[in-house]
Amino acid sequence: MxxxxxxxxxxxxxxxxxxxxxxxxxWQPEALLARILPHRVGSADAAAHWVAQVFQSYQGDWGDFDSGHVDVPTLVRRIAQRTGLAESEVQAVVDEAPLSLxxxxxxxxxxxxxxxxxxxxxxxxxxxxxxxxxxxxxxxxxxxxxxxxxxxxxxxxxxxxxxxxxxxxxxxxxxxxxxxxxxxxxxxxxxxxxxxxxxxxxxxxxxxxxxxxxxxxxxxx
Missing domain, CATH: 3.40.50.1000 (HAD superfamily/HAD-like)
Structure with a gap:
């Protein structure tokens, strides 16, 4: 050091x-989820709920993704299992997220x-x-x-x-x-x-x- x-x-x-x-x-995760998951994000409250569920304040599953300790398939599986979202829904969010930066x-x-x-x-x-x-x-x-x-x-x-x-x-x-x-x-x-x-x-x-x-x-x- x-x-x-x-x-x-x-x-x-x-x-x-x-x-x-x-x-x-x-970086606007609420807008990202509203665009990718419109059937789930129909209000500001719903957007806040799903942002918290998916990104977990950039701790938990997403924090492990940020720190390079899980790959995309593992992340998708873990978020889907934890939230009840379909793996295809989570995959769509992960695929679109870098394009929204x-x-x-x-x-x-x-x-x-x-x-x-x-x-x-x-x-x-x-x-x-x-x-x-x-x-x-x-x-x-x-x-x-x-x-x-x-x-x-x-x-x-x-x-x-x-x-x-x-x-x-x-x-x-x-x-x-x-x-x-x-x-x-x-x-x-x-x-x-x-x-x-x-x-x-x-x-x-x-x-x-x-x-x-x-x-x-x-x-x-």
Missing amino acids: TSAIDSPALPGDLAVVFDFGRVVFD LPLPGTVALLQRLKAAGRRLYFLSNMPLPFAEHLERSHHFMAWFDGGVFSSRAKVNKPAAAIFDHALDQFGLPAHQLLFIDDHGPNVEAARTLGWNAVQFVGHDELERELIERRLLSLQD
Whole structure:
């Protein structure tokens, strides 16, 4: 593990680490299930119910999928047995989910500006392996990143400390030289506890202001 150094990084000297879901890529599980399972998702309450059942707050079966400990057939079988959904229904959701991860234009524009400004870019994302491979194949801006960690390859999910330690090893940088951006509060707090700079993503406008304040972007970039 790369050890952190207590002295702070200079303003503008941080590498920027992005979460993916709801930060770089849109993720709307309620809309996904309503589209794939319209016979089951006929209301907002039904959508919330089935999102909880299928994704389990990204713990349980789906958490094992995120961390690379189960493959797609095992996931489909486990969710079907647990929820009463047909395996064909679960398979349809799993097949469609990566296709619904569409880039968020505002964040992609910030990535482009950061890259043009010479900033080092990394990612740290809870992501099942088939989804990660789809993103790598499908989006040209994945080449803008200097490196990254997917939970399914690290075999551990955020907010566990082990994935942040693994990321330090992969990036070759100490925690204090990284700015981590994630939409999920517990992940942000975990990073801060481990000495990372971290901010919670609420939108690309707010993130732009944060990056300018930290001298990672200027108004001219």
